[in-house]
Amino acid sequence: MITLTDLRKVYPSPDGDVVALDGIDLTVDRGEIHGIVGPSGAGKSTLMRCLTALERPTSGTVAIDGVELTGLAQRELRRQRRRIGMVFQHVNLLDARTALDNVAYPLRIAGTPKAQARARALELLDLVGLADRGGSHPAYLSGGQQQRVGIARALAADPAVLLCDEPSSALDWTTTRQVLELIKQVRDRLGLTVLIITHEMSVVRQVCDSVTLLSRGRVAQHGSLRDVVTDYGTTLARDLIPLAATPVGDKRAQLEVSFSSADFAVADVLALLVELNALAGVESGTIESLAGERVGRFQLDLKAGDATQVIDRLRGFGLHVEVTR
């Protein structure tokens, strides 16, 4: 379990202090995969650096499974860091060592005998599907393979928590899916608590159970994936179910309809849209399976004069409607 309490980080600068984190409270339960999203400059990287205690927060606390990292002495901090597995955007494998030795490195650091460390490393390489590449140096592995080795290394010291900093941002789409799937598998098998920092909503859609939106160093929105996507009209709900932008003509209105299969049978909603088609045509729309539900968003284009009638009908049915134009 990860607990952040009123976490603040201020960087002093000649032009005035820069507040990177402005009082973050956050709890991620054991076994949960939690995504932290936000535009660049929102404080994601600073948050990650405070979580790993590579950076000391200005105030507030960071605790992993009840052990507070802030204020630990160097030696004890080193011991606690082994309970945190870290996956980096740029992997950061050691070029001079083979894949196997990279995975064994955290164990060797901790004083595990070489043979034992290598045996464990081989198990982990097997877990990430690279048992046959142990002898290769990182330069001879593909980006996806390197990240798999990175994940295996993060798991070497049996951590309780896996922190992933933009784990897939340097990878192509297919490899991203594989790497995220692997993170999910690892969570399922080892019961880890996982925190993923990312700027890609697709990552959140694919693996996260819950999500936090950071904005200017504060928590702007927070909740389980199911809760945030059905909190229609919020930033996360919109970003998680994106719609293509469509042009709007003069004297036309535009409506956005959002719904979840938790509240409606999808077929009933579609039937209603078909019924209203003569007045309001669907311009763009999407239905996604998220957190066990199907969540949909449709954009309707209609004559400005018909707006009231259509809105009443949709709202009467119980749907969430927003006038976007």
Added chain:
Amino acid sequence: MMFAALEINWDVWQTLPGRTLETLGQTLLASLVVLLIGLPIGVLVHVTEPGGLRPQVVVHRITTFIVNVGRSVPFIVLMFLLIPVTRWIAGTSIGWRALSIPLAIGCIPFFARIAENALRGVGKGKVEAALMVGASRLQVITGVLLRESLPGLVGGITVTEVTLIGYSAITGAVGGGGLGSLAYNYGYSRYMFDVMIIVTVVFFVIVQVVQMAGDLAARRLDHTR
């Protein structure tokens, strides 16, 4: 006319193997000292820099200053300047052994700077990754910084080695023995052009061998290509 003047002074040529050994011995002795002192200084400069593994502004400034001062004194001046030190350590200020002292001191800052540069090439992310798995600073220095920069360090050692060989010839002009003394005492002072040529050839061969060995070692150690 040139060829007519080129007579071979066999008596001088006979001293060539001995003088070559002196040059090699002097260079080797100085190299060991340069490596043992220069590398730690390079590491110190690198880890104490702002944003480094162990930022220490004062230590960083002082070491950088010493390295820069050392690098800015021309070797021939340094050699004269260090005569008392040489005499104090070696008991004499002539001979290849004694003059390996200013030779080493002259090259320490040079190599420290080169080593620091090689260390700088190791990505910060690698250091952070090691710190994240609980590595101590010493473990980061040995297991990450030095090990990852090894190909670059070997390249730097090769460059330093060639510089040392060149400087070692200069010591020959002030009683440091070796091939430099042959070139100075016979080739220059007594117009023995053949001695000049053969010394040049031997230097060329030595440098060539060092450079090739260094390149080979660096390539063997580099796993990124």
